[in-house]
Amino acid sequence: MLTTRLKDDNWALHQIAERQDTPGSLIKGTMPKDGYLAMLAQQYxxxxxxxxxxxxxxxxxxxxxxxxxxxxxxxxxxxxxxxYFGVDPTSAQPLPGTQRFIDHIHAHKDRPLHLLGLHYVRLGACNGNSFVARVVRKAYALESPTQGTRYLDPFGPTQRKKWMAFKSGLDAMELSQDQQDEVFAGTRAAYVLAINLDLPEYQSDEQLLAKHKKTLDQKAFIEGHSVHVQPELEG
Ligand code: HEM
Structure with a gap:
């Protein structure tokens, strides 16, 4: 199934992505509020x-x-x-990694299946981000789950159900091998561009995988990403 491939063949990039400064410090609750607002502005x-x-x-x-x-x-x-935080969304200037991501989007605007692959990653990331949102709410004393963390957790309790429905819909599409490869290429690009948001100099997937080779751990990744076995992220 396509979505099995998108997940299983990208696990190493996912592990690298969640270790980067921004997602890493958000999930640990060590990101200052200004940094959170700057992240939102770049994501905008x-x-x-x-x-x-x-x-x-x-x-x-x-x-x-x-x-x-x-x-x-x-x-x-x-x-x-x-x-909610009183920040004008049009006030931010793109950082180099943001500009790279935007340039990539513009360069692929006529490639629907590549865009679908990019979309898979930002939507899939909401699975992990819903846990990040809980930490963020505590860190900045946000009282309501709908104030200030809508981007991280747009679907609330329906997150899992909606993600499963999206994946079923994607698997049900009739796509040739070449078309599936195009969606896959989009997911790969999305991971690499997301990782590069935190990096001053662009690094390709080969460079990232070589750099992190010694510390990548598939077993730990699989155990940590089963939604049933991560009570440490709960609450
Ligand atoms: C603190 C950081 C992160 C944590 C704790 C985290 C955790 C998770 C968890 C628990 C899931 C659900 C796994 C499942 O479906 O069984 C997930 C899925 C996913 N995450 Fe993350 N994640 C993080 C960061 C990211 C980032 C930065 C990206 C993308 C750049 C990302 C992309 C995805 C995608 C695409 C999925 C869907 C399933 C897949 O294809 O692997 N995540 N994540």
Whole structure:
């Protein structure tokens, strides 16, 4: 199944991604609030470019449009979070990693299946981000789950159900091997670009995998990412 491949053949990049400074310090609760707001502002720029690219292709691509629901366009959630904190979403200038991500989106705006792969990763990341949101709420004393963490946790208690529905829909699409490879390439690019958001100099997937080779641990990754066995992330 395509989604099994997207998960199993990207586990190493996922492990590298969650170790980066921004996701790593958010899940540990050590990110200062200013850093959280700066992350949201940069994500606003990336997601806004991405949602615009999607809106450019969805009217022409019925099967993808049936899969990517309006509620999965993440820009409005980030705008809501920034508004909650009184930050103007248009005030931020793109950092180098953000600009790289935006350039990649623009360069692939006519490649619907690549965009679908990019979308898979930002939507899938909501699984982990829903745990990050709990830590963030505690760290910045946010009282309501809907204030300030909508981007991290847009679907609340329906997260798992909605993610499973998205994956089933993707697996049900009739895609040739080449088309599946194109979705896969999009997921790979999304991981690499997300990792690079925190890096001053761009590093390719080969460079990242070589750099982290000695510390990658598939067994620990699988154990830590079964949603049934991670009570340390609960609460
Ligand atoms: C603190 C950081 C993170 C934690 C704790 C975390 C944790 C998780 C967990 C628990 C899942 C659910 C696994 C399952 O479906 O059984 C998940 C899924 C996923 N996460 Fe993360 N994650 C983190 C960061 C990221 C980042 C930075 C990205 C992307 C750049 C990402 C992309 C994904 C994707 C695409 C999925 C869907 C399933 C898959 O294809 O592996 N995650 N994550």
């Amino acid at each position: 720029l990336v997601n806004n470019a991405f949602d615009q690219a999607l809106q450019g292709i969805l009217p022409e691509h019925q099967a993808i449009a049936e899969l990517i629901l309006d509620e999965q366009l993440l820009t409005p959630y980030i705008a809501e979070d920034l508004a």
